[in-house]
Amino acid sequence: MINIFEVNETNNMVEHENLDVRTITIGISLLECIDSDLEKLNEKIYRRITTVAKDLERVAGEIESEYGIPIVNKRIAVTPIALVGGAACQSPEEFATIADTMDRAAEAVGANLIGGYSALVSKGMTRADEMLIRSIPIALCRTKRVCSSVNLASTKTGINMDAVRLMGEILLEVAENSKDRDSVDCMKLVVFCNAPDDNPFMAGAFHGVTEADAVINVGVSGPGVVKTALEKVRGESFEVLCETIKKTAFKVTRVGQLVAQEASRRLGIPFGIIDLSLAPTPAVGDSVADILCEIGLEYAGAPGTTAALALLNDQVKKGGVMASSYVGGLSGAFIPVSEDQGMIDAVQAGAITLEKLEAMTCVCSVGLDMIAIPGDTKASAISGMIADEMALGMVNQKTTAARLIPVIGKGVGDTVEFGGLFGYAPIMPVNPYSCDAFINRKGRIPAPIHSFKN
Amino acid sequence: MEQKSDKTIITVVGKDTVGIIAKVCTYLSEHNINVLDISQTIVSGYFNMMMIVDMNHAKISFLDCQKELEVLGGQIGVSIKCQKEEIFEKMHRI
Numbered sequence: 337m338i339n340i341f342e343v344n345e346t347n348n349m350v351e352h353e354n355l356d357v358r359t360i361t362i363g364i365s366l367l368e369c370i371d372s373d374l375e376k377l378n379e380k381i382y383r384r385i386t387t388v389a390k391d392l393e394r395v396a397g398e399i400e401s402e403y404g405i406p407i408v409n410k411r412i413a414v415t416p417i418a419l420v421g422g423a424a425c426q427s428p429e430e431f432a433t434i435a436d437t438m439d440r441a442a443e444a445v446g447a448n449l450i451g452g453y454s455a456l457v458s459k460g461m462t463r464a465d466e467m468l469i470r471s472i473p474i475a476l477c478r479t480k481r482v483c484s485s486v487n488l489a490s491t492k493t494g495i496n497m498d499a500v501r502l503m504g505e506i507l508l509e510v511a512e513n514s515k516d517r518d519s520v521d522c523m524k525l526v527v528f529c530n531a532p533d534d535n536p537f538m539a540g541a542f543h544g545v546t547e548a549d550a551v552i553n554v555g556v557s558g559p560g561v562v563k564t565a566l567e568k569v570r571g572e573s574f575e576v577l578c579e580t581i582k583k584t585a586f587k588v589t590r591v592g593q594l595v596a597q598e599a600s601r602r603l604g605i606p607f608g609i610i611d612l613s614l615a616p617t618p619a620v621g622d623s624v625a626d627i628l629c630e631i632g633l634e635y636a637g638a639p640g641t642t643a644a645l646a647l648l649n650d651q652v653k654k655g656g657v658m659a660s661s662y663v664g665g666l667s668g669a670f671i672p673v674s675e676d677q678g679m680i681d682a683v684q685a686g687a688i689t690l691e692k693l694e695a696m697t698c699v700c701s702v703g704l705d706m707i708a709i710p711g712d713t714k715a716s717a718i719s720g721m722i723a724d725e726m727a728l729g730m731v732n733q734k735t736t737a738a739r740l741i742p743v744i745g746k747g748v749g750d751t752v753e754f755g756g757l758f759g760y761a762p763i764m765p766v767n768p769y770s771c772d773a774f775i776n777r778k779g780r781i782p783a784p785i786h787s788f789k790n
Numbered sequence: 791m792e793q794k795s796d797k798t799i800i801t802v803v804g805k806d807t808v809g810i811i812a813k814v815c816t817y818l819s820e821h822n823i824n825v826l827d828i829s830q831t832i833v834s835g836y837f838n839m840m841m842i843v844d845m846n847h848a849k850i851s852f853l854d855c856q857k858e859l860e861v862l863g864g865q866i867g868v869s870i871k872c873q874k875e876e877i878f879e880k881m882h883r884i
Contacts, residue, residue: 338875340829340840342882343799347871401853404873590880 353560361536363543385441393446413541414452422464428471435475451541473509483539489529489726504719515744529729551608556592585655611665612656616676618759625678637688646699668701674761711744720771797875804868806837
């Protein structure tokens with residue numbers, strides 16, 4: 337039988353170490369809604385989302401109180417809208433009406449965010465894909481909960497450089513449209529290489545075409561729990577360090593598995609995956625950078641950071657995999673700058689640069705995430721940074737992403753406030769040299785060779 | 791496989807005072823909730839108790855019981871939490 341120490345350990349994780357279930361995300365296929373009439377399409381999408389997700393908020397609340405585990409976000413991910421809206425939409429403006437519908441539907445069911453205003457263009461763009469991408473600045477500006485993602489590259493297809501070039505311009509447009517609010521709408525837009533079909537985390541969640549009608553995906557979190565566990569093994573060997581991370585990750589993931597199974601049972605929707613991610617928040621003690629410091633670095637960004645992060649990421653996966661029946665999504669440590677107090681401190685101390693962050697993304701999940709850059713950064717420079725990140729994912733056969741925030745009207749030395757869970761970020765300098773001629777080339781970068789791994 | 795039961799863990803944490811266990815147990819017996827196990831320690835002056843209870847025949851719903859115990863805790867000056875056992879079972883047992 338369970339003993340008092342085990343009960344206290346679990347409750348301490350929740351009360352003092354910020355253990356929580358970061359998100360329950362319902363993936364909903366909208367393929368059945370496809371219609372050539374735009375009005376009918378919007379009506380069907382609204383009905384479909386509000387039917388499937390109608391009990392999401394209530395069920396999450398019940399699970400939260402019965403088990404005493406906070407569930408921070410309730411979210412929805414839908415089929416990439418470029419596929420759903422292609423038959424009905426003849427202009428970017430028409431596409432944006434679907435974003436309005438998603439926003440209304442999410443609000444109606446109490447979902448914090450809804451993802452899937454997306455296009456998958458890793459090899460080429462259809463007319464619909466391009467229209468959707470061009471509609472992103474309109475859509476994000478006038479909706480609250482809609483998140484957008486674009487898959488620009490994959491290991492199998494290479495990098496679609498035409499789309500990379502376009503996204504540099506689109507990102508600046510999004511920034512411009514929300515310049516009176518420190519360009520915050522850029523937070524709701526992310527570009528990917530090798531985007532997973534079952535990611536529960538925003539802004540990149542969408543319900544892939546390989547998925548069933550509806551599915552429950554859960555993202556757990558617990559950087560604070562790992563940090564506290566590591567405080568007890570200071571100075572010990574790598575063996576002890578790794579074992580401690582694995583055991584902690586196991587425990588954290590088990591909570592996610594329980595919540596996912598219960599949510600699936602109560603909502604009558606199949607369980608998809610657990611995303612084994614360490615997702616930080618700006619709350620003190622909820623930081624991935626603090627774990628790196630606990631492992632032995634003065635600041636994230638110090639020499640050894642990439643190795644420490646690689647170790648952390650791998651042990652989290654090893655511990656988590658056994659704790660869950662199905663693992664998927666992004667699964668790994670997130671290193672967003674603004675959402676992690678330890679990262680913010682590292683930037684302010686001058687310990688970490690964009691280039692070091694880029695190196696870190698080679699060994700952990702996602703990529704250049706929530707990074708504020710000067711508002712006068714050229715579109716081609718943004719495309720260049722995106723291309724670099726896509727190349728890392730493509731060659732290393734992993735998911736990488738970029739969520740950059742060019743803050744219009746601000747420069748290096750300024751700070752930008754995003755509010756709540758999104759935190760704040762000091763604006764980081766971007767390498768000032770030009771890549772115009774590279775970015776202006778047309779076409780795509782071919783897929784890499786899958787042999788001669790050097 | 792162990793049969794799925796309706797076991798609940800009640801934890802009471804707070805400043806030690808006379809009659810904490812009595813008051814909680816009285817509440818439980820009034821609502822036909824059976825106590826299966828009790829353990830208790832004092833950690834740095836703080837009273838720390840865990841009860842495993844069976845709510846199969848309880849005359850009250852889980853969520854109501856949770857709320858009422860919280861109120862009761864407020865009256866005694868301790869914090870009372872009520873959680874389904876599964877979360878602990880999942881985390882600490884393979």
